[in-house]
Amino acid sequence: MTAPEQGQGHGQGQEQAQDQDLAIPDAPLPVSVLTGFLGSGKTTVLRHLLAQPDMANTAVIVNEFGEIGLDHMLVENAKEDTILLNSGCLCCTVRGDLVETMRRLFKQRVRREIPPFDRLVIETTGLADPAPILQTLMNDPFLVERFRLDGVIATVDAANGGTTLDNHFESVKQAAVADRLLLTKTDAAEPDAAEALKIRLKDLNPAAPVLPVSQGEVEAAALFNAGLYDPTTKTLDVQRWLKPEAYDDDHGHDHHHDVNRHDASIRAFCITREEPLNWDRLNSWVEMLIMLYGGNLLRIKGILNIEDCEGPVVIHGVQHMFHPPSQLESWPDADHRSRLVFITRDLEKEMFEHTLEAFAGGSDLT
Ligand SMILES: Nc1nc2c(ncn2[C@@H]2O[C@H](COP(=O)(O)OP(=O)(O)OP(=O)(O)O)[C@@H](O)[C@H]2O)c(=O)[nH]1
Numbered sequence: 413m414t415a416p417e418q419g420q421g422h423g424q425g426q427e428q429a430q431d432q433d434l435a436i437p438d439a440p441l442p443v444s445v446l447t448g449f450l451g452s453g454k455t456t457v458l459r460h461l462l463a464q465p466d467m468a469n470t471a472v473i474v475n476e477f478g479e480i481g482l483d484h485m486l487v488e489n490a491k492e493d494t495i496l497l498n499s500g501c502l503c504c505t506v507r508g509d510l511v512e513t514m515r516r517l518f519k520q521r522v523r524r525e526i527p528p529f530d531r532l533v534i535e536t537t538g539l540a541d542p543a544p545i546l547q548t549l550m551n552d553p554f555l556v557e558r559f560r561l562d563g564v565i566a567t568v569d570a571a572n573g574g575t576t577l578d579n580h581f582e583s584v585k586q587a588a589v590a591d592r593l594l595l596t597k598t599d600a601a602e603p604d605a606a607e608a609l610k611i612r613l614k615d616l617n618p619a620a621p622v623l624p625v626s627q628g629e630v631e632a633a634a635l636f637n638a639g640l641y642d643p644t645t646k647t648l649d650v651q652r653w654l655k656p657e658a659y660d661d662d663h664g665h666d667h668h669h670d671v672n673r674h675d676a677s678i679r680a681f682c683i684t685r686e687e688p689l690n691w692d693r694l695n696s697w698v699e700m701l702i703m704l705y706g707g708n709l710l711r712i713k714g715i716l717n718i719e720d721c722e723g724p725v726v727i728h729g730v731q732h733m734f735h736p737p738s739q740l741e742s743w744p745d746a747d748h749r750s751r752l753v754f755i756t757r758d759l760e761k762e763m764f765e766h767t768l769e770a771f772a773g774g775s776d777l778t
Pocket residue numbers: 448449450451452453454455456457479537538596597598599600625626627628
């Protein structure tokens with residue numbers, strides 16, 4: 413990881429670029445990634461969301477042309493592959509590179525060629541592993557300064573989701589990295605099956621609320637603003653973003669998992685440290701984890717108390733890639749402990765605790 417930068421990712425003190433097309437906004441635009449297995453109800457949810465007044469200034473990127481069935485909502489035929497929906501939302505398709513599409517949308521927004529959207533939703537294809545999309549948002553220098561990940565929303569079909577989780581690891585990954593889980597098609601599922609799936613999802617991803625949905629009906633307010641920065645209060649809400657209390661020891665073990673299931677390999681846990689951490693030692697630890705286990709680090713979020721840093725340092729990463737760490741001006745509350753939450757595959761909490769102790773806690777390994 414690079415050294416932490418003050419306020420990065422929260423629009424504080426960023427320099428203005430010369431070229432107005434490249435201007436860095438004071439507040440990076442929130443991006444939500446909508447994922448979920450084939451036919452699990454993503455488009456139905458999206459269609460319902462886009463009809464809500466709160467969503468009027470939303471741009472949507474779908475990653476396959478024609479996948480989204482929103483044609484009947486069109487009132488204007490805009491340029492190229494960007495279309496304006498009658499809800500006021502923009503809809504854009506990715507034919508090539510996601511980075512290029514996001515850059516183009518941003519520049520068109522600055523030049524006022526398209527409405528000045530204030531939120532972006534990216535709908536992935538059903539078979540997509542969301543990790544590369546999250547990594548793109550965390551790593552592309554242009555995007556990192558202009559967009560911030562608000563959250564990952566995953567749809568899981570209440571009727572067929574269990575079978576899908578059994579058979580497709582992509583589906584497990586989608587649910588495991590989500591910040592919000594939508595249990596869709598509850599009207600078409602047996603109540604017992606839906607309840608069992610809800611418990612399974614809680615076990616897989618204890619911090620994500622599981623919201624039952626029928627015919628895509630869900631309030632935008634329940635899905636967005638899941639990130640660290642709370643735009644309503646303009647403050648940082650660590651508790652809401654990290655939810656360290658959701659991870660208890662039970663989730664780090666497979667005491668009641670069926671070992672034949674893909675999700676038996678998933679662990680979700682939180683590591684807490686009282687003492688301030690040395691940045692270089694912590695960095696060595698993270699680099700070791702990435703080198704040895706990168707592909708199995710499905711998602712990591714943390715708030716860290718770093719020696720000689722006034723405020724906390726926020727990190728988040730997906731597999732081999734981390735967002736540039738940002739140092740906040742001050743702690744949001746009296747709790748100054750470092751807290752790191754992990755969603756991993758085939759990696760136990762104890763390994764993280766032991767290696768962190770060895771790297772950061774005084775053993776002379778660095
Ligand atoms: N009964 C019922 N059917 C639903 C519900 N939500 C979606 N469907 C149906 O499920 C099918 C798939 O829904 P989509 O919204 O297209 O799912 P998707 O995840 O976007 O699908 P892909 O883009 O193909 O991956 C459609 O026929 C929907 O009408 C629901 O809540 N209840």
